[in-house]
Amino acid sequence: MFSKACEYGIRSATYIALNSLEGRRVSLKEIAKEIDSPVAFTAKILQLLSKNNIVDSVKGAYGGFDINRTKIDKLMLSEIVNAIDGDKxxxxxxxxxxxxxxxxxxxxxxxxxxIRNDLRKMLENTSLYEMATGLEMGLTYLKR
Amino acid sequence: MFSKACEYGIRSATYIALNSLEGRRVSLKEIAKEIDSPVAFTAKILQLLSKNNIVDSVKGAYGGFDINRTKIDKLMLSEIVNAIDGDKxxxxxxxxxxxxxxxxxxxxxxxxxxIRNDLRKMLENTSLYEMATGLEMGLTYLKR
DNA sequence: ACTAAATAGGATATAATTGTCCGATTTAGG
DNA sequence: CCTAAATCGGACAATTATATCCTATTTAGT
Known part of the structure; x- marks a missing residue:
C-alpha cells in the first residue's frame, strides 16, 4: 500500500507526536529504536518531513525532533503520506x-x-493526535 | 496499489478473455500491442499466468494464449493478483x-x-467475464 | 575555546522491480 | 523435411527503492 519510506515516516511522526504531547524532544536514535526502523534511512525521511514543515528539527546537543503542540491536532496522515509518497x-x-x-x-x-476515496478520506480524517493518544492509552503499538 | 507486473497481468488476462469469448487465440505480440505493455516483460507474466493455470498457452505456429470458455466466468481478479503479487x-x-x-x-x-476487506471483496467478486464484456460493449478500455 | 551530541547532506552500496535479449523448443503448413 | 511463427526459459541490463557511511555543521554545556 505505502512505501517503506512512508511507513517509517508515519511511525516516526506518530512517535514524535506522542513525545511532543509530553513535552519531550526525541533524537533520531531513539525514534529508530522505538519504531524499529533502520537509523540512517529514517534520518533521510525525517529530513523530508522537516523540509515539509511536518516536524521541527533542532541541531546540536540536546537537539532532536518535535512537533508544535498546536499542530498535532491539525496534522493529518494525508499530509505525511503526500510528503513522502506523493498522491499516487x-x-x-x-x-x-x-x-x-x-x-x-x-x-x-x-x-x-x-476504495481510493475511502482510503483518502481515512487519511485526511486521521490526525497525529489521534494516532498518538491511541499509543498513549496503550490501545495501539508501533513496534514489531 | 498493484505492481506493474500485476497491472500488465490483469490487462493481459482481460484482453485474452475478450478474444477467447469470440473464439480467437491471441499472440504475445498482439497482447502487448493492445494493452500497451513491454513485450518481453509481458511474456514473463504470461508464463506465470500459464503456470498458475489462469491462461492456456499453445506453442508453435498459430499458437498463442487463450482461456477456457467455461473458466472465464469463474476466474476472479483475486486469482490473478494472487498469482503475481501474492496476498500482500x-x-x-x-x-x-x-x-x-x-x-x-x-x-x-x-x-x-x-479498506482492505473492501479491496479483497472487490477482487474476489470481479470475474474476467465482467472485465471482458465491459470492453466488448465499449464501456471500458485497456489502452493508454 | 573545547568537547560531545546531534541533525544535514552528499556519496555510495545493496536489493527488488522492471525490462531486454537470445537460443531452445514446439508446431502448423508447404 | 524444412521453414516460419510462436512460446519457454535462462541470462543479463536498467531503473527504482531501500539502506549505509562519512563528513560538515550546529549547539549546549563545561
Missing amino acids: IYVGCGLGLKECNADKPCPVHEKFVG | IYVGCGLGLKECNADKPCPVHEKFVG
Missing part, C-alpha cells in the same frame, strides 16, 4: 492506464474510485 | 508492522481492515 495512491488508474477516467474508464475504474 | 495487499499491516493484529493493533489497524 489516490490518483492514477488501478490498472496503470495513463488516461483512465470517467469518460474512458478501465474495467475496474468505478470499483477503484470507491 | 490484503494481508499485513498498513504501517509495515510484522506483528500487528487485533490484539496488538497499530494506530490505524481498524481503519485499514475495512
Whole structure:
C-alpha cells in the first residue's frame, strides 16, 4: 500500500507526536529504536518531513525532533503520506492506464474510485493526535 | 496499489478473455500491442499466468494464449493478483508492522481492515467475464 | 575555546522491480 | 523435411527503492 519510506515516516511522526504531547524532544536514535526502523534511512525521511514543515528539527546537543503542540491536532496522515509518497495512491488508474477516467474508464475504474476515496478520506480524517493518544492509552503499538 | 507486473497481468488476462469469448487465440505480440505493455516483460507474466493455470498457452505456429470458455466466468481478479503479487495487499499491516493484529493493533489497524476487506471483496467478486464484456460493449478500455 | 551530541547532506552500496535479449523448443503448413 | 511463427526459459541490463557511511555543521554545556 505505502512505501517503506512512508511507513517509517508515519511511525516516526506518530512517535514524535506522542513525545511532543509530553513535552519531550526525541533524537533520531531513539525514534529508530522505538519504531524499529533502520537509523540512517529514517534520518533521510525525517529530513523530508522537516523540509515539509511536518516536524521541527533542532541541531546540536540536546537537539532532536518535535512537533508544535498546536499542530498535532491539525496534522493529518494525508499530509505525511503526500510528503513522502506523493498522491499516487489516490490518483492514477488501478490498472496503470495513463488516461483512465470517467469518460474512458478501465474495467475496474468505478470499483477503484470507491476504495481510493475511502482510503483518502481515512487519511485526511486521521490526525497525529489521534494516532498518538491511541499509543498513549496503550490501545495501539508501533513496534514489531 | 498493484505492481506493474500485476497491472500488465490483469490487462493481459482481460484482453485474452475478450478474444477467447469470440473464439480467437491471441499472440504475445498482439497482447502487448493492445494493452500497451513491454513485450518481453509481458511474456514473463504470461508464463506465470500459464503456470498458475489462469491462461492456456499453445506453442508453435498459430499458437498463442487463450482461456477456457467455461473458466472465464469463474476466474476472479483475486486469482490473478494472487498469482503475481501474492496476498500482500490484503494481508499485513498498513504501517509495515510484522506483528500487528487485533490484539496488538497499530494506530490505524481498524481503519485499514475495512479498506482492505473492501479491496479483497472487490477482487474476489470481479470475474474476467465482467472485465471482458465491459470492453466488448465499449464501456471500458485497456489502452493508454 | 573545547568537547560531545546531534541533525544535514552528499556519496555510495545493496536489493527488488522492471525490462531486454537470445537460443531452445514446439508446431502448423508447404 | 524444412521453414516460419510462436512460446519457454535462462541470462543479463536498467531503473527504482531501500539502506549505509562519512563528513560538515550546529549547539549546549563545561
